[in-house]
Amino acid sequence: MQSTRKIRVLIAKPGLDSHDRGAKVVARALRDAGMEVIYTGLRQTPEQIAETALQEDVDVIGLSILSGAHKALFPRIMELLKQKGLTDVMVFAGGIIPEEDIPEMKKLGIKGIFGPGTPTETIIQFTLENVPKRT
Amino acid sequence: MFDDEKINEIKRERERWEKTTLPKWIRQCPECKSEFRNHSGMLIKRVYTPEDIKALDYLRDLGFPGEYPFLRGVHATMYRGRLWTMRMFAGYGTAEQTNKRFKYLLKEGETGLSTAFDYPTIMGYDSDHSMAKGEVGICGVAISSLKDMEILFDGIPLDQVTTSMTINGPAPMLLAMYVAVGDRQCVPREKIGGTTQNDNLKEFFAQKLCIFPPKSSVKLTTDIIEYCARHLPRWNPVSISGYHIREAGATALQELAFTIYDGIAYVESTIERGLKVDDFAHRLSFFFASHNDFFEEIAKFRAARRLWAKIMKERFHTKNPRSMWMRMHVQTSGCTLTAPQPLNNITRTTIQALAAVLGGTQSLHTNSFDEALCLPTEEAVRVALRTQQVIAHESGVTNTVDPLAGSYYVEALTNEMEEKAMEYIQKIDDMGGAIAAIEKGFFQKEIADSAYRYQMEIDEKKRIIVGLNEYTIEEEECPIKLLRIDPKTEKEQVIRLQKVKRERDNRKVKEVLEKLHYTAEKDENLMPTVIEAVKVYVTLGEITEVLREVYGEYKELIVI
Numbered sequence: 001m002q003s004t005r006k007i008r009v010l011i012a013k014p015g016l017d018s019h020d021r022g023a024k025v026v027a028r029a030l031r032d033a034g035m036e037v038i039y040t041g042l043r044q045t046p047e048q049i050a051e052t053a054l055q056e057d058v059d060v061i062g063l064s065i066l067s068g069a070h071k072a073l074f075p076r077i078m079e080l081l082k083q084k085g086l087t088d089v090m091v092f093a094g095g096i097i098p099e100e101d102i103p104e105m106k107k108l109g110i111k112g113i114f115g116p117g118t119p120t121e122t123i124i125q126f127t128l129e130n131v132p133k134r135t
Numbered sequence: 136m137f138d139d140e141k142i143n144e145i146k147r148e149r150e151r152w153e154k155t156t157l158p159k160w161i162r163q164c165p166e167c168k169s170e171f172r173n174h175s176g177m178l179i180k181r182v183y184t185p186e187d188i189k190a191l192d193y194l195r196d197l198g199f200p201g202e203y204p205f206l207r208g209v210h211a212t213m214y215r216g217r218l219w220t221m222r223m224f225a226g227y228g229t230a231e232q233t234n235k236r237f238k239y240l241l242k243e244g245e246t247g248l249s250t251a252f253d254y255p256t257i258m259g260y261d262s263d264h265s266m267a268k269g270e271v272g273i274c275g276v277a278i279s280s281l282k283d284m285e286i287l288f289d290g291i292p293l294d295q296v297t298t299s300m301t302i303n304g305p306a307p308m309l310l311a312m313y314v315a316v317g318d319r320q321c322v323p324r325e326k327i328g329g330t331t332q333n334d335n336l337k338e339f340f341a342q343k344l345c346i347f348p349p350k351s352s353v354k355l356t357t358d359i360i361e362y363c364a365r366h367l368p369r370w371n372p373v374s375i376s377g378y379h380i381r382e383a384g385a386t387a388l389q390e391l392a393f394t395i396y397d398g399i400a401y402v403e404s405t406i407e408r409g410l411k412v413d414d415f416a417h418r419l420s421f422f423f424a425s426h427n428d429f430f431e432e433i434a435k436f437r438a439a440r441r442l443w444a445k446i447m448k449e450r451f452h453t454k455n456p457r458s459m460w461m462r463m464h465v466q467t468s469g470c471t472l473t474a475p476q477p478l479n480n481i482t483r484t485t486i487q488a489l490a491a492v493l494g495g496t497q498s499l500h501t502n503s504f505d506e507a508l509c510l511p512t513e514e515a516v517r518v519a520l521r522t523q524q525v526i527a528h529e530s531g532v533t534n535t536v537d538p539l540a541g542s543y544y545v546e547a548l549t550n551e552m553e554e555k556a557m558e559y560i561q562k563i564d565d566m567g568g569a570i571a572a573i574e575k576g577f578f579q580k581e582i583a584d585s586a587y588r589y590q591m592e593i594d595e596k597k598r599i600i601v602g603l604n605e606y607t608i609e610e611e612e613c614p615i616k617l618l619r620i621d622p623k624t625e626k627e628q629v630i631r632l633q634k635v636k637r638e639r640d641n642r643k644v645k646e647v648l649e650k651l652h653y654t655a656e657k658d659e660n661l662m663p664t665v666i667e668a669v670k671v672y673v674t675l676g677e678i679t680e681v682l683r684e685v686y687g688e689y690k691e692l693i694v695i
Contacts, residue, residue: 016254016270018343021384021470024583024695025590031695041691042343043258045266067254068620072269098509099613116474116507117603119594 007035007131010058012049013042014077017067022094022116026062029120030127035060046073050080053089059131062123063110066095070105078108088132094118136193137185145184173431174589175388177551183543191546196441200536202456203448206441206549207537208495209460214533218246220498221523222299222464226251226276227510228624230286233276237291239513245520248291248329249299249500251275252309257344259305259679262628271625274510275301279628280674282635284312285319294322298329299374299464299498304346306333306359308675311666314367318670328369330420330464333359334376336397336569340578342379343691346679349570351686355661357404362662364405364415371420373401374464380578381424382470384586387435390424391552392559393578395442399560400569402451412451416458425487425494426468432487434545436463436494437537438552464498465491472507476602477615480504485522492526493539499523509617579694632674639672647673648681655685 011027013020020042031037038056040049053061063070063077074093081089092112097105102113112126137145171179180187191197198204201211210216223245226233237248253275255267261279262271271277278284288298293316302309310331317327335352338345345352356373363372377385377394385393398419405415423439425432443461447453467487472480481504488501501519503511511519527533539545566572573579592598599605647668654664661682668678
């Protein structure tokens with residue numbers, strides 16, 4: 001029987017900044033596109049994000065950060081996901097992430113980076129195309 | 136302003152025009168939309184006439200500048216007498232770097248300082264806290280102790296400049312440090328001038344940099360209002376802020392209504408403290424955003440002044456006209472800036488700044504063109520400041536007071552803004568006030584809905600953003616130079632903090648922290664003890680920690 005499980009997405013806000021307008025709009029757009037969306041709320045530590053991802057059994061994580069601390073926080077988040085065995089979860093990120101940092105972020109395993117002004121449709125399509133297949 | 140006979144004649148003529156002239160034009164050149172609306176969703180008419188403001192009574196509803204209801208401005212001569220304060224929000228890296236930026240801006244002609252603190256400072260963490268990792272000096276200047284504050288204002292005489300500080304939860308600590316720097320410079324406290332944002336209510340639904348629960352947060356806001364009323368007569372204890380409400384996604388109307396409501400809440404909390412309204416209301420100040428829709432913004436600023444004056448008079452029975460003044464700072468809207476084709480942001484900022492000036496602001500920050508990408512470079516911030524100077528000295532808009540008064544459209548829109556804001560105020564009153572509305576998630580839901588609607592309009596191209604969803608170009612690489620924060624900042628800052636902690640009198644530190652704990656538990660005004668504490672180099676983080684123990688921490692109510 002074909003599974004009817006919806007795609008489960010965690011939208012997470014690491015870092016101290018409180019710019020959650022984008023995160024919330026993306027959360028709502030993915031939900032309206034038929035996905036199950038969990039939003040962590042602000043100022044989550046890498047440990048909290050990895051733990052929530054595990055508990056909620058998500059397929060996708062969207063990290064939103066506008067504080068500039070992505071270089072300090074993203075490596076830690078990716079490391080913790082690995083430790084918890086969540087290597088098949090697809091991670092994308094959004095916010096203010098300078099062009100020159102993108103190769104480094106991608107090397108960490110972050111699949112897509114979306115800057116300010118990205119249409120929500122682009123993120124929805126990206127998620128649908130890159131969501132890992134459940135076995 | 137018009138007699139009935141005249142209005143009837145205009146009405147007849149309009150109807151004739153609609154039957155004869157208009158259809159020909161519409162056939163030849165159909166209108167590009169079936170209806171035209173502003174950001175607040177108000178339906179905008181094709182053309183406005185005296186009919187739209189027929190009930191307007193000049194002396195009652197507009198009056199003269201510097202007089203009730205202050206629609207035309209709080210000052211009688213406005214910019215003919217004194218230009219608005221050009222106050223550029225600035226701060227990054229260490230105190231030394233920001234001190235240098237302050238001096239640069241003053242040299243280039245800005246007339247007031249405005250401080251951006253980094254996230255750890257804003258959240259009450261010292262630079263060496265685990266939560267501060269990777270964030271020190273990135274989005275603002277790192278201030279952990281009085282030592283940093285002394286460096287920040289080194290060589291800047293505090294009796295010759297006013298300083299605004301964007302700080303809320305830890306506002307008592309930063310104000311205390313500013314007072315301490317002033318004391319050290321031997322500036323009498325009655326000469327210290329500036330503003331602490333200190334608007335904790337909007338944190339819960341807009342800026343969301345909350346540390347303590349709502350009741351304790353309002354208590355801290357009120358402590359500063361009370362302390363300033365008694366000891367710092369030139370300080371604006373609170374900057375009641377719509378800016379963040381707007382940036383979080385609210386419409387102009389929601390920004391106006393929710394900000395005014397927060398103002399009402401602070402007046403009430405301070406009266407409950409035992410102060411008379413005229414002891415403090417003249418020092419309340421406001422802060423709004425200036426977004427893209429030019430006339431909507433102008434109408435918002437004008438309506439805000441009249442609405443506040445009426446509320447102060449009718450709801451709080453103030454006798455002093457200065458208590459009815461709404462003095463405002465305006466910042467052009469950060470969320471309207473685009474990352475693609477960043478130079479276009481100069482044009483956006485110019486239009487928004489002009490709206491603020493035509494709306495009668497007292498103080499203005501203009502965003503830099505690179506701010507969708509990073510903190511501003513020296514060149515970008517200079518262009519932003521020059522934008523204000525061009526408006527001030529070249530455009531001629533400062534030659535007369537409130538030049539748009541009497542425009543059928545602007546007055547009709549001003550009236551509509553005020554009426555609809557009053558409806559919101561009534562609704563929030565019925566809900567039981569600002570804290571009740573926060574706890575119900577009312578503001579949060581209203582803002583989230585507007586933010587989503589706005590984004591959908593952009594995604595569906597119902598709203599054109601130049602360079603973003605229309606008129607786009609392939610940009611191979613970023614066309615402008617970006618500011619990067621020196622990665623050594625965090626390390627340097629932590630070393631300085633540790634040195635301060637080593638060299639201070641730690642016995643005194645312990646004593647004053649115990650006193651602070653006691654004062655907080657007794658629910659007394661914290662300001663005197665906080666000033667005592669910062670002077671012996673107790674850190675921001677240590678003070679916040681004590682208050683976290685006493686008040687607890689706020690847990691976010693998530694509303695998507």
